[in-house]
Amino acid sequence: MQLAESIVAHPRNADWAAELRAAGLRATSQRVAVLTYLDHNPHSDAETILRGVLETLPTVSIQAVHGIVNDLTAAQIVRRVDLADSHSAQYETRTKDNHHHVQCIECGRVEDVDCAVGHAPCLTPSDTHGMRIIETDLTFRGLCTSCERK
Structure with missing residues (x-):
């Protein structure tokens, strides 16, 4: 999937640090970067997220991204989407609306x-x-x- 195809017209632009703290998670720069990226690029897999945040976080690893999306999914800040014929899980910040x-x-x-x-x-x-x-x-x-x- 090309990144330009997944950019949405009106991302939420949420206060991710506040949402993380409200969910009982530390508002680390890596978590905020992943959420900001996903807000603008929904339905991204971990590899795509990694490529998207590397410019601002050059030391982040794929293992860190997997850990972050797992934590964010468990906290219901991110939704994991498993679709047929997709090579891996995809993630989005649009949650709790049953779309x-x-x-x-x-x-x-x-x-x-x-x-x-x-x-x-x-x-x-x-x-x-x-x-x-x-x-x-x-x-x-x-x-x-x-x-x-x-």
């Missing part, structure tokens, strides 16, 4: 899709097997316009 994804089967581009109903869960299964459903994870798969033209 879904659309993925191009050719180039792998991923975009957000808002919940069809507007509240969690936005789809109801035919049988819950006695479970209280709290979220739905749905991926639409297709061809983006660039790949369709090829």
Whole structure:
């Protein structure tokens, strides 16, 4: 996936240091850099995040990035997205809103899709097997316009 394709028009530009502290995590420069990068480049994997923060943090390692995204995911500041045909997990800062994804089967581009109903869960299964459903994870798969033209 090319970085330019994943840049969103209106990132949250949150006060990441404050969000980290509110979640009980130290607001390190590495965590803030990873969150800032993900805010502007959602659906990035750890390797892409590493390349994105190396200019400002030249000593950061891939192991550090993996540790950071794991900590941020556990704190629910970042959402881990595991999509079919993706070589690794992707991460985003858009959390707790039960949105879904659309993925191009050719180039792998991923975009957000808002919940069809507007509240969690936005789809109801035919049988819950006695479970209280709290979220739905749905991926639409297709061809983006660039790949369709090829």
